[in-house]
Amino acid sequence: MKSIRMTSCCFSLLAVIALSATSEAADKTDVKQPVNQRFSDPASTEVPQFQQHVIPLLGKLGCNGRACHGSFQGKGDFRLSLFGYDFAMDHQQLTDKDAERINLKDAAESLIIQKPLNEIEHEGGKRFEKDSWQHRLLLSWVKAGANGLPKQAPKFERLIVTPDAIQFKKEGETVSLNAIAVWSDGTREDVTPLCRFQTNNEQIATITEEGLVTAAKPGDTHVVAFYDSGVIPVPVIQPVSEQYGEKYPQIAAATEVDKHVVNKLQKLGMVPADKCDDTEFLRRVSLDISGTLPAPHEIESFLKDTSPDKREKKIDELLESPGYAAWWATKLCDFTQNNYDDLVNVSPVRERPSQDWYDWIKKRVANNVGYDKITEGILLATSRENGESFEEFTKNINAIYQDKPGTDITDRDHMPYYWARRDLRNPDDRVLGFAYTFLGIRIQCAQCHKHPFDQWTQNDFKQFRGFFTRVNFGVNPESKDEYAAMVDKLGSEKLRGNQLLRELSKEVKKGNDVPFMEVYVTKARPASKNNKNKKKQNKKGGRNGQTPDTAKLLGAEVVQINELDDPRTALMEWLRREDNPYFAKAFVNRVWASYFNRGIIEPADDLNLANPPSNAPLLDYLSREFIRRDFDMKWLHREITNSDTYQRSWQTNKTNELDEVNFSHYIPHRLPAEVLYDAIHQATASDDAIDSMKNSINDRAIAIAASGVRNRAMRDQQYALTIFGRSTRENNCDCDRSVDPSLLQTMYIKNDNDVYSAINRTNSSWLFQVGQQLGAVQKPNAQKEQMGNRLEKLQEQAKDAKQRVAQLRKQDDKKKLQQAQKRFKELNEQVRRVRQMASKAGNTPAKLQTFEGPISAEKSEEIITNTYLRSLSRYPTEEEIASARKYLGESENKIDGLYDLIWAVINTKEFMLNH
Numbered sequence: 001m002k003s004i005r006m007t008s009c010c011f012s013l014l015a016v017i018a019l020s021a022t023s024e025a026a027d028k029t030d031v032k033q034p035v036n037q038r039f040s041d042p043a044s045t046e047v048p049q050f051q052q053h054v055i056p057l058l059g060k061l062g063c064n065g066r067a068c069h070g071s072f073q074g075k076g077d078f079r080l081s082l083f084g085y086d087f088a089m090d091h092q093q094l095t096d097k098d099a100e101r102i103n104l105k106d107a108a109e110s111l112i113i114q115k116p117l118n119e120i121e122h123e124g125g126k127r128f129e130k131d132s133w134q135h136r137l138l139l140s141w142v143k144a145g146a147n148g149l150p151k152q153a154p155k156f157e158r159l160i161v162t163p164d165a166i167q168f169k170k171e172g173e174t175v176s177l178n179a180i181a182v183w184s185d186g187t188r189e190d191v192t193p194l195c196r197f198q199t200n201n202e203q204i205a206t207i208t209e210e211g212l213v214t215a216a217k218p219g220d221t222h223v224v225a226f227y228d229s230g231v232i233p234v235p236v237i238q239p240v241s242e243q244y245g246e247k248y249p250q251i252a253a254a255t256e257v258d259k260h261v262v263n264k265l266q267k268l269g270m271v272p273a274d275k276c277d278d279t280e281f282l283r284r285v286s287l288d289i290s291g292t293l294p295a296p297h298e299i300e301s302f303l304k305d306t307s308p309d310k311r312e313k314k315i316d317e318l319l320e321s322p323g324y325a326a327w328w329a330t331k332l333c334d335f336t337q338n339n340y341d342d343l344v345n346v347s348p349v350r351e352r353p354s355q356d357w358y359d360w361i362k363k364r365v366a367n368n369v370g371y372d373k374i375t376e377g378i379l380l381a382t383s384r385e386n387g388e389s390f391e392e393f394t395k396n397i398n399a400i401y402q403d404k405p406g407t408d409i410t411d412r413d414h415m416p417y418y419w420a421r422r423d424l425r426n427p428d429d430r431v432l433g434f435a436y437t438f439l440g441i442r443i444q445c446a447q448c449h450k451h452p453f454d455q456w457t458q459n460d461f462k463q464f465r466g467f468f469t470r471v472n473f474g475v476n477p478e479s480k481d482e483y484a485a486m487v488d489k490l491g492s493e494k495l496r497g498n499q500l501l502r503e504l505s506k507e508v509k510k511g512n513d514v515p516f517m518e519v520y521v522t523k524a525r526p527a528s529k530n531n532k533n534k535k536k537q538n539k540k541g542g543r544n545g546q547t548p549d550t551a552k553l554l555g556a557e558v559v560q561i562n563e564l565d566d567p568r569t570a571l572m573e574w575l576r577r578e579d580n581p582y583f584a585k586a587f588v589n590r591v592w593a594s595y596f597n598r599g600i601i602e603p604a605d606d607l608n609l610a611n612p613p614s615n616a617p618l619l620d621y622l623s624r625e626f627i628r629r630d631f632d633m634k635w636l637h638r639e640i641t642n643s644d645t646y647q648r649s650w651q652t653n654k655t656n657e658l659d660e661v662n663f664s665h666y667i668p669h670r671l672p673a674e675v676l677y678d679a680i681h682q683a684t685a686s687d688d689a690i691d692s693m694k695n696s697i698n699d700r701a702i703a704i705a706a707s708g709v710r711n712r713a714m715r716d717q718q719y720a721l722t723i724f725g726r727s728t729r730e731n732n733c734d735c736d737r738s739v740d741p742s743l744l745q746t747m748y749i750k751n752d753n754d755v756y757s758a759i760n761r762t763n764s765s766w767l768f769q770v771g772q773q774l775g776a777v778q779k780p781n782a783q784k785e786q787m788g789n790r791l792e793k794l795q796e797q798a799k800d801a802k803q804r805v806a807q808l809r810k811q812d813d814k815k816k817l818q819q820a821q822k823r824f825k826e827l828n829e830q831v832r833r834v835r836q837m838a839s840k841a842g843n844t845p846a847k848l849q850t851f852e853g854p855i856s857a858e859k860s861e862e863i864i865t866n867t868y869l870r871s872l873s874r875y876p877t878e879e880e881i882a883s884a885r886k887y888l889g890e891s892e893n894k895i896d897g898l899y900d901l902i903w904a905v906i907n908t909k910e911f912m913l914n915h
Contacts, residue, residue: 031180032189039133039140047144048137050091051153052181055084056194056227057137060209061116061127064090068124072448075123082449085229085457091148107142133193154185159230166205166223167267168215168238177211177234179225196226198610205236220268220662224610229455231609237267241655244269256625257643260618261663270656273665276649278303280915281311283873284666285641287914288595289315290323291330291675291702293682295690296869315641319634322695326703328633329362330674331594333706334737336361336378336437339729340708342421345497346473348504348514349401353417354706356409362703363410371587371631372576375438379575380568381414383518390479394486398513405809405817416519420473423730430468431461436732438575439554440586440607444732453610455555463558466551467567476520486515522547524562555581582607584623588636589613590734592622595640597669597739598661605734614661650915668915670739673724674701676912677717680749683871683906684758686769690870723748749907759902760848766870767899768848770863776851776895791834798827851894860885863898871905 035053038044048054055064063080064070070082078099080090094112095102103110114120116127117135128134141147160180168175181191197207201221206214213223218240222233243249248266253259265272276284282302286294294302302314318324336357343353364374384393400407418424424433428447435443446456475483487493490512492503504514525547549562553574561567575583586607593599600619601607613619622639629635640646648666656664671679678701682693697703701717707729708714714721723745725738749755759767771777801824808817855863864884868876876884884901891897905911 030186030188032187034190034193035137036133036193039136042131042136044136044140046140048141049153050141050148051087051156051228052183052189052191053137053194054141055087055090056191057134058090059084059226060194060196061134062124063116063127066452070449083452085450085459087149095146095148102142102146104142104146107139110142113139113142154183154187156228156230157182157184159191159225159227159232161225161232161234164234166213166234166236168205168236171215171217171238173215175213177207177213177223177225179211179227179232181227181230191227194227197223198226199223200233200610204238218268219658220264220614222612224453226610229457231454233610233612235612239267239269240658241269241271243271243655252644255639255643255645256621257618257639258645260615260621261643261645263617264615264662265656265664268662270659270662270664271653272644273648273650273652273656275644275647276666278311279874280649281647282314284914285311285315285646286318286873287671287675287679289318289327289637289641290321291327291672291678291700292321292323292694293679293870294873295694296687296866299869299873311647312642315638319637322697323700323702325362325366326697326700327675329358329365330702330704331590332361332365332374333358334727334729334734335590336418337421337433337729337732338417338706339421339423340706340711342423342708343417343706344710345422345501346417346420347516348501348508350501350505351712352401352409353420354708354711357415357417358703358705360410360412360415365633368632368634371626371633372583373631375575375583376572377414378418379434379438379572380566381416381419382520383414383416383516384520385413390476390482393518394513394515397516398508401508402511403809405811419471419519420517425473427465427468430471431465432732434468434571435554436605438586439582440589440601440605441554441582442606442608442732443554451608454608460552460554463550463552464554466548466561467559467571469547470522470524470567471519472522473519474517475515476518477522478520479518483515486513490514521566521568524549524564526562578624578627584627584631585619587631588622588626589619591633591636592619592640593734595646596663597667602661603734605732615663666915668913670741670912671914672737672739673721673726674704676724677701677720679871679911680755680906681758683911684761684766684902685870686764686766689761689764720748720752720754749912755903755906759899766867767895767902770898771848771851771895773859774851774853774855774894776849791831794827794831794834798824798831801827848895852892853894855888855894857885860888864888864901867898867901867905871902872908872910 032038035048035057038046039048058064058080062068064082064084066082069075069078069080070084071079073079078101079093084090093099093101099111101111107113111120113135115122115124116138117130118126158181160182162178162180163175166175177192177195177197178190179192179195181187181189183189192211195211197209197211199205199207199213199221200223201219203217204219204221205216205223207223208214211225213234213236215236215238218238220235220237222235225232225234244266248269249271251262251266251272253262262272275281279299282294282299286292302310307313338354338357340354343357344350347353360377361374364377383397384390388396396407400409419430424430432444432447435441441454443451443456443461445451446458446461448458450457484493487495487500487504490503490507492500492507495503507514526549547562549560550558551561551567551570552558553570556574559567559570561570564570574580585601586605589599589601589607590604593602593604598604600613600615601611602614603611622636625639626632626636645663646666648664650666650668652659652665656662659665660667670676678693682690685693693700701721704711704714704717704721707727709718711718723742725740727737729736759765762768768777801820804820805817805824808820811817861881864876864881867884868874868880887901888894888897891900
């Protein structure tokens with residue numbers, strides 16, 4: 001066990017390091033003084049540089065903001081690039097002769113001088129005073145010829161901001177930020193007056209336009225400095241109690257996760273909550289890992305277990321459960337956006353693509369295939385496997401969809417439907433989808449302008465788009481004749497579009513082979529040497545048949561993609577690199593968010609420079625180890641859930657009661673839609689039905705393959721899952737899934753017939769099970785009972801025969817398969833006849849009847865206890881037992897009383913929350 005204590009010596013050492021870093025930056029003799037000093041001197045002859053000084057100043061003044069000339073329409077026929085990234089366009093707009101914004105003969109008469117001074121009516125009002133440094137800087141630039149960006153201009157390299165962290169002691173304290181820009185020619189300049197500043201939480205810290213940070217309430221946040229493409233967040237901390245430094249108590253840090261979390265908490269003077277008890281842990285971890293409530297017998301067994309490593313063993317057990325594979329495959333389908341509605345026309349067998357997508361991922365989650373390998377199977381997917389001809393491809397896919405023995409879509413290396421979606425057909429959409437899914441970043445802003453909180457420009461977006469210009473879905477041109485020949489052979493040559501797909505679907509069901517459209521990658525087609533065509537090709541990013549020669553990785557190097565058979569291979573290599581700043585972090589952050597209801601970076605899908613992690617060392621550690629362990633997903637789950645941080649109680653103390661970002665305690669949150677839906681049906685189920693639900697996930701909501709309003713697999717659960725916020729998978733945003741409460745959710749739990757039916761299920765409900773124990777089940781007469789027994793046996797035999805058929809389909813023995821199919825058909829016919837006979841005889845299933853007799857105190861407590869175990873995963877308190885026993889005792893019909901008890905428990909906030 002490790003313990004963490006921050007001593008006064010440590011704080012002194014940190015202060016020295018911070019002071020040294022500041023001095024190192026400040027004492028550099030080659031750092032140019034800030035412009036507010038240099039241009040305050042009326043005698044200054046310096047000529048400002050367009051990129052280094054003029055554009056940042058316009059940004060500082062708000063001229064190129066979205067509310068002013070940076071908007072799409074501009075203001076007053078004058079438009080600048082938003083946040084100043086397009087220097088050529090900005091210079092052209094400023095120096096447009098027709099607009100007369102620049103007067104080279106009399107600089108003071110220039111509109112860009114007069115309007116900010118409000119000498120001429122200016123909608124934006126006065127932006128600076130006459131003879132101020134801002135005035136002199138712009139005036140000097142105009143007088144010198146208002147030059148733009150030279151061809152050999154140095155490139156911006158980085159922004160250095162000091163101090164790089166701020167720790168306040170009390171409200172009202174101040175610290176000034178200092179920013180130095182470093183350029184490729186070695187120039188270093190203090191650009192503090194040209195930086196834009198923001199605070200991420202003004203309740204914790206405020207910041208002025210000059211970079212003066214003032215402490216407000218205790219807590220932690222970041223202040224951010226912006227200059228050119230430099231975006232630097234600076235953490236700000238003010239302890240919430242006196243228990244920091246040498247006063248901080250000894251806190252155990254059992255794991256590396258805990259070490260990083262406690263390191264942050266000690267700076268805040270925030271004492272973490274105690275570890276939760278066993279019942280709280282078991283319910284929490286079961287729901288989080290497997291999307292499933294623990295069964296009553298599991299709870300009792302776990303509580304009786306006295307071994308010190310029982311929590312660790314339970315985590316390992318859950319990671320091998322069917323629920324884990326089903327639930328985390330659903331999570332991955334959220335991120336990759338498996339949406340039924342976007343796949344309905346990509347295959348003749350319409351219902352298969354979304355199910356194939358889910359099954360392909362689920363198999364790999366169950367087998368713990370590395371996350372990078374799963375990504376590779378999606379990112380580099382084509383419909384044909386390596387070396388597979390069109391004839392072989394169609395034969396193999398038809399065999400799969402005709403359920404021939406030994407064929408399974410999950411055995412194929414690739415899952416191509418990600419690229420077949422109708423909302424991912426053009427390169428721009430692919431950039432957005434890829435960045436969201438695999439990088440966890442929202443890059444849509446850069447489609448049109450510079451990202452407001454990150455380094456990405458429109459040029460970055462266009463250059464990145466090149467990786468996706470050669471990916472296509474449809475009839476592969478190389479196999480066009482073969483495709484047409486198969487269609488002709490089926491007599492469907494005159495059909496097109498949906499009509500053709502419907503006809504092909506019928507043929508597949510008849511056992512005939514049909515052609516399939518494909519995801520394929522075309523060969524590189526070089527741009528035309530004609531200058532006009534080349535410009536057109538560059539503008540459209542490789543459309544009109546031409547493809548770009550190069551593409552640029554986000555924040556990394558340019559790749560010669562015309563030399564690659566598939567440009568996406570360069571993307572996959574980049575994702576796997578240790579220096580990739582997004583791929584591993586995006587997944588780690590999303591997994592963390594699934595456990596804590598918020599990411600280390602929040603929102604979990606918005607990794608941008610101005611939205612830094614609440615605990616950077618923690619995210620760095622998990623991401624680094626995730627890569628080092630070959631993207632082992634189960635390792636990541638174990639590392640998080642075995643930590644004290646995850647196992648902390650939701651009950652707070654005075655130091656952490658307001659904490660929502662530093663994981664000092666567990667924050668209760670509503671169960672995800674699918675998990676809650678299953679929990680309702682599990683909590684109301686009999687013991688046998690609970691075991692069945694845990695061992696077989698086929699009918700579980702957590703195993704529904706795809707979202708989409710037309711998804712038939714969701715028909716029965718559609719309303720409930722919709723109102724409880726199941727991911728729609730329609731947008732590039734994790735916010736498509738919601739856990740926000742609503743009145744409709746309350747009404748569903750209280751009044752919906754779905755809940756009533758779950759509680760009242762014949763034969764498989766907890767209510768029915770107790771009714772049997774009490775003798776409150778109305779039995780049929782002897783003849784009916786005999787007929788019912790016969791029907792039950794036949795149904796069991798038919799079930800076995802069906803399983804036999806399924807087994808033989810995977811084997812290459814047609815004779816045995818035909819015999820088994822014949823036997824299955826015969827048994828189904830017998831079941832039908834016996835059911836008809838039973839109906840004519842007036843046979844009715846067993847049902848609950850009124851039970852008014854007394855229930856012994858022992859039996860009553862047993863019923864109440866089991867009701868709580870199967871729903872809240874804990875034993876009831878003495879007060880709860882007394883209250884429930886009193887209600888049951890006063891109920892005229894004990895079955896009605898028990899119904900009310902079950903209904904009341906699943907209507908509690910405790911049931912709906914993971915805590």
